[in-house]
Structures are given as C-alpha cells and as structure tokens.
Amino acid sequence: MCDYSLHMVKTRPAKVGDKLYSTTFPGTTTRGFCSEDDKVCALCIEPGTEIAFDKSVVHYELVSHFPADTGQTVARFRQINLDQPYAHHDALELADGQTVLVTRLREGQAATVLQLPAASAKTAAKTVREKYSGVRADEPQVS
Numbered sequence: 001m002c003d004y005s006l007h008m009v010k011t012r013p014a015k016v017g018d019k020l021y022s023t024t025f026p027g028t029t030t031r032g033f034c035s036e037d038d039k040v041c042a043l044c045i046e047p048g049t050e051i052a053f054d055k056s057v058v059h060y061e062l063v064s065h066f067p068a069d070t071g072q073t074v075a076r077f078r079q080i081n082l083d084q085p086y087a088h089h090d091a092l093e094l095a096d097g098q099t100v101l102v103t104r105l106r107e108g109q110a111a112t113v114l115q116l117p118a119a120s121a122k123t124a125a126k127t128v129r130e131k132y133s134g135v136r137a138d139e140p141q142v143s
Contacts, residue, residue, distance in 0.1 A: 002044040002090070006030055014043040016111045020051065022105040031103045032090065033111070045090070048117030049077040057094065058106040067106055070094055075111075 002011050009025045009032075020033040020043055033043045045051070057070045075092035080099065081090060091104040 002032065006032055006042050008041045011039060011042045011044050013044045013062040014049065014113050016113050017118055018043060020045075020111045020113065022102075022109040022111075024107060026091050030088070031107065033102070042045050043078040045113070046117055046119075047077055047079050048119070049113060050115040051075055051077065051092075051111045053109060053111040054112050055109070057092065057100065058109065059100045060106065062104070070096075070098055070100065072096055072098065074114075075100075123139055 002009075004067045006025060006028065009028065014020065014033070019036055019040075021036060022031055023034045023039060025034070025042060026040060033045065034041060035043060038093050039043065051074075053073045053075070057065050057072050057075065057122075059067065059070065061068050072094040074095045078093045078099065079089040080091045080101075081087040088101050088103045092102060094098045094100065
C-alpha cells in the first residue's frame, strides 16, 4: 500500500491507467509514486498490482548508492520485510526476479498501472453490485 514513513502524506489508491512518477515526498526521506498533476499526494499501490515503466527501472545500490539499471520495464508491486515494523516494505518484483525497494528508485521515472490484483477487481465488482441492487452482498436474502 503506502510505506510506513508516508503516514503523514496525503494519499489515494492507484487505479488502472494511472501514470506514476517516482518521487521523494516533502518532509520525508522516502520515495514513492505520485501523479503528474499532484506531486505531494502518494499513490498507494496494492500488492500484486502490475506496472510498466516507460524506460528501464533504475535504482540506487544499497551499499554503494550508485545508480543501477535493471534492464527491466515490467514489475509487480510487493511488500517485503513485514516482520520489521520500521523497515521499508514497498518493493517491486521485476520480471527477472529482482526485488527493488521503491524508496531506492531514482526520482522522475514514469510508469503506468497495468492491472490491479484480482482481489481488488472482485471488491470493486461487489461494490458496484451493492450500489445498483440496493442489497449488500453479506446480507441474507429474503425470498
């Protein structure tokens, strides 16, 4: 979703088709994704979301801090290190199996949300059914 250090930043969920930009948010040292028209709002990405970068993903190496080009343009969003409450959790699993923390991405990289995880699609469909049928899906049906 959104890393622990972004709790004080305005957020909204990412949607299919959103154009994402890697950025560092004001008042934090954490990088994440924003939209082109709102650089201070973090776009929260659900685990399992697939995104495509316009160019090869570049991140800063953990030890050397030098930029490293992954050669990959497609990634699936993941959360890692969940047992460590003060570690960064937001990561990208690249098509070749590499895992890159979102906070280590070079700023200014553009990507597009291709697909949300299946659970999100089911939740959205349930919400639409409830809205138009007037019956909540978890309510017992009376015949």
